[in-house]
Amino acid sequence: MGIMTTKYEPPPGRDWSVLSKTCPSRSSLARIANKWTAMVVTVLADGPQRFGDLRTVLEGISGKVLTETLRDLERDGMLTRTAYAEIPPRVEYELTPLGRTLIEPVSVLVRWAEQHIPEVLAARDAYDDR
């Protein structure tokens, strides 16, 4: 356990809520409500992937940002990192059971973004023309 063990209980009288500044779910929300996280989970939903493959399929992500995203997701227990002692190195990332429970929430969000392109772009045009 860490030096300071965190209590998992809400303040008396009410449940935890992301609206509460001190609720641990806030940092979780910040982690999962993130475009790269959503994209990584989307790709890993199909099975384990190597670092380089992730980088290729997540068009536009840099190595540094991908590394950081994966590390944070690993820390929060959403994926595992497996390094094989080969040359050149091979590292595989795979969703944990906890990470797999994220597939549905994330896919709902991604589907929304993909399905509402026309409305959003039209709204933007209208706003910018005022």
Next chain:
Amino acid sequence: MGIMTTKYEPPPGRDWSVLSKTCPSRSSLARIANKWTAMVVTVLADGPQRFGDLRTVLEGISGKVLTETLRDLERDGMLTRTAYAEIPPRVEYELTPLGRTLIEPVSVLVRWAEQHIPEVLAARDAYDDR
């Protein structure tokens, strides 16, 4: 219409996907996969709210960031801003029909964050202790 009217069609042979660097859904995903956006949508799901009330209930958000978040959501057609010519001023924000379609995706994400607090915190402790 804007000076440059955007085409809403995917490249030939494949559908739009958030994984594509040039897909418009990417900017939408970046907008909605955001903690403040998720929290604003959560609160406005219950009906229109004034700026100050939003600021109070979204514990910890600064005025500047709330203004920016609301402006961006307004631009993307997800909410409306109504200013009443009173002293002191009163401004109300309300989800549009498009914005209301976001309630479900966002609430799924928020629920995930609130329900998986113990697993995430335990994973973090374990990771930090290695």
Next chain:
DNA sequence: CTCCAATACTTACGATTAGTGACCAATAAC
């Protein structure tokens, strides 16, 4: 032996964004 390729990172740096605290405008109540 030297040079290069391959992979998964690091590191240094500049750019972008988030967040803070002070200030403003208008008026009604005191």
Next chain:
DNA sequence: GTTATTGGTCACTAATCGTAAGTATTGGAG
């Protein structure tokens, strides 16, 4: 005149994002 109220803006600092270059390892080409 002074104060309180509300929804901002502005200037500034801190944090984060993203880019380009470098590192380590070793098998293979020449």
